[in-house]
Amino acid sequence: MRISIENFTKSFGDTTVIEDMSLEIGDGEMLALLGPSGCGKSTTLFAICGIHRMNAGRLMFGDADVTEVSSQKRNVGVVFQNYALYPHMNVYENIAFPLKVRKESKAEVDRKVQEIAGLVHIGELLQRRPMQLSGGQQQRVALARALIRKPDILLLDEPLANLDAKLRLEMRSEIRRIQLATGITAVLVTHDQVEAMSMCDRIALMDKGQIVQLSTPKDMYESPSSDFVAGFLGNPPIAFLDGTVADGGFRLANSQVTLPVPSGIEVPGEGAPMRFGVRPEFFQPGNPLKVPGKVSFVETQGREELYDVTLENGAVLRSIQSQNAGFKLGQEVSWGIEQDRVLAFGPDGNRL
């Protein structure tokens, strides 16, 4: 079901967390609310499910205005960060609780629980207590409980934060699989850009209560709207070079080196500050636009190696290269930037 948030404002006491935010989520879409802690992503999620009241604005599910509808009647399934399973009930009772509340018949409850348990692969755990389950299994139970009454919308609040690295990888694809299998509209709150990029159709990147950019993961990675977005996405992260406009080019700060500006960019006036963002994969030995520097850090990641190169003015560029490139710490190198993939940002941080 389509969700649209219009001019949403939320404040707690005197602090306004979210001001005049609007967001549209398509039917069957999985959207990530991504951002640093305190950016208002969880607040937005809790407003959608009705735990937080909106101070101003309107919330629509499909064509229905649900702004004033209580949580119980919104038909939204939520998976909480700590799963919030009911510790005194076994898995079966946990999953069946939403149906029991609606007083469905025993046979009906049983059929639906078996069906959903099959979907999330916990058929053999139904008699266990939540405490006897691993983190990943608890997560599956929480998903099953959220999905059992066929909600219109599924909300996931940092669902992977409490899992260890290996399970996180597994549950990432599991959640996506289940979302695709049910075709449900889903909103995922996360601070992990990898989760957002790998699981979702679109990402809404938030900062200080505002949506900074809303686009597909690929689009957001390749053409971020500001240096904040560029810095938030990508692992290893993008490297920034500070400098000013000089002779229609980009003069590095505290340096005589001038780099040409990528084509098709409107250069601000002479002397105006500017920032270049270079992703590690676009700073390689083979590229033509050479920048001299010294290898100041080497990190082996198995398949790849990550190098930090400190330029003569003290700025640092990152490069990720396939293994066995064999560069040593302290080695003088002159690697090249892929000119057309450089991201240029203006004085206000916005992309040029």
Place this chain on the structure above:
Amino acid sequence: MTSSNFRSWPLFLVLAVISMPLVIMYVYLFVDTVTDTTAGSLIPDRFTLHHWRFLWEEPETGRVSIWTVTLNTFIFATCTTLINVSASVTAGYALSRLNMPFKRFFLGGILTLHAFPTITLIISIFLILQMIGLYNTLIGVILVKAALELPLGIWIMKGFFDNVPWEIEMAGLQDGASRFTVWWKLVLPQVQPGVAALSVFVFLSAWSEFILPQVLAPSGSAQVLSTYLSNLIFDDMKPDFNMFKSVGVFYALPVIVIYLIFNKQLMNIYGGGTKG
């Protein structure tokens, strides 16, 4: 004890000698109820159930049967527990979760009341009960006792509710349950150890209460075991100490049994928390 790096028997010996008077007292409390001993002697000379005759003999005129008094005590303790626990779980939840006005004032007030020496209130309570016609009735004592134990109960239950994760309630609401269903079916089971501990605690406290029944319901049909026991030695011209001990043992037995059964729950009262 199999630990070899220190010998434990000297320690046990010292402890045994120190606790001996206590043990002897308890042993003789029981022994004296079923034996007769000549004055000045420690060795009982014959077995008898004479001192327990209050259990089956018709009471003397003007006295109430022990069974009526026991029933009274049971009603007193049970009703006090029910009233106290139901008020404590609702008030404790409200103070823990609801965004109510004057919350800090209430919390402070409860702590103050808990520390307040309630015996100083006894005269005004006496006057109030007499005014509303509940003096010398069981209901009056029940209400007073339940009210006086409330601050502790509310405070303990609030502590238990504070430890229940918010998300459980949010999840319940999201699952379509009403606020009451969430409280009754999801939250209350999490604090069940607290409810159990508080119930036992209040029951025992009411069972052993003496001052309130003595002052507020001293005579006749509203008597409880503690007042019955005290009347036993005060009223008689010739006090029967062995019978007094027998009634005492009879009075203490339920307490001992409850302690033996529920000591695990009672340990919980200062712990709190939801250990699944």
